[in-house]
Amino acid sequence: xxxxxxxxxxxxxxxxxxxxxxxxxxxxxxxxxxxxxxxxxxxxxxxxxxxxxxxxxxxxxxxxxxxxxxxxxxxxxxxxxxxxxxxxxxxxxxxxxxxxxxxxxxxxxxxxxxxxxxxxxxxxxxxxxxxxxxxxxxxxxxxxxxxxxxxxxxxxxxxxxxxxxxxxxxxxxxxxxxxxxxxxxxxxxxxxxxxxxxxxxxxxxxxxxxxxxxx
Numbered sequence: 001x002x003x004x005x006x007x008x009x010x011x012x013x014x015x016x017x018x019x020x021x022x023x024x025x026x027x028x029x030x031x032x033x034x035x036x037x038x039x040x041x042x043x044x045x046x047x048x049x050x051x052x053x054x055x056x057x058x059x060x061x062x063x064x065x066x067x068x069x070x071x072x073x074x075x076x077x078x079x080x081x082x083x084x085x086x087x088x089x090x091x092x093x094x095x096x097x098x099x100x101x102x103x104x105x106x107x108x109x110x111x112x113x114x115x116x117x118x119x120x121x122x123x124x125x126x127x128x129x130x131x132x133x134x135x136x137x138x139x140x141x142x143x144x145x146x147x148x149x150x151x152x153x154x155x156x157x158x159x160x161x162x163x164x165x166x167x168x169x170x171x172x173x174x175x176x177x178x179x180x181x182x183x184x185x186x187x188x189x190x191x192x193x194x195x196x197x198x199x200x201x202x203x204x205x206x207x208x209x210x211x212x213x214x215x
Contacts, residue, residue, distance in 0.1 A: 003213050004179055007165070008205065009062060009190040010038035012198035017052035019202050023209045028054055029083060029188070031062040032074060033140070037197035038190075042077045049078060056080050060108070064140045065090065068097045075102050083108040083131055085140040088120055099126045108165060112140060115148065119155045124162065130155075131188065134168030144169040144191040149182040156183055172207035179212065187212075 008020040009029030017028055030045045031038045040048065049059065061079035063071070065086045074082065082102050086095070088111040099107055109123055110131040123130070132152050134145030147168035156164040166184035171192030179187065191197070193204040 004184055005186045007188045009188055010198055012040055014048055014051035016200035017048055027058050027060050029060045029062045033064045068101050071101050081106050085110040088113050095126045129163035131165040131167055149178050152182040172211045176211050
């Protein structure tokens, strides 16, 4: 199995950022959405960048349906990648504005897809990367609900020129199987490597990387 690129999301403490980077994390996610239990402010994110020496190319801003001015603040605030969650039927004019603000090559689109919905084909023009998370009717990510690994594989085969990121309840116990079924080249760890929301468990983080042969 090829080792996928790994993002550790929901970073709130410098020690967790340092440990994830030492284990080989390709990306770190900082959640700026106020309703998340893992939310950090922009100033707190800046402190984390400095304290943990987070390289700019590994900093992912995570938000839910931000307006373009808010997104521009994240871009000007030291982030280089932008993972945006949104209702799957959000007006496309808003998504086009996001691409204009940060560039489609830096945009990770994460539509909130009910289990009976196909992947929206018209999103393909707006971004180079797409994140598939587990579905919850009343939350955007971080719920521990698994995504549909088989559907992920189907979408990845339909759009092979895009980067596909698998999220949703990934843990040391299931991530190798998830990658085998989905073919994911990138995975996103959050609740599955925590002892509490925003508090990463170093043993779980290490086991997650080890289960993928990343350490």
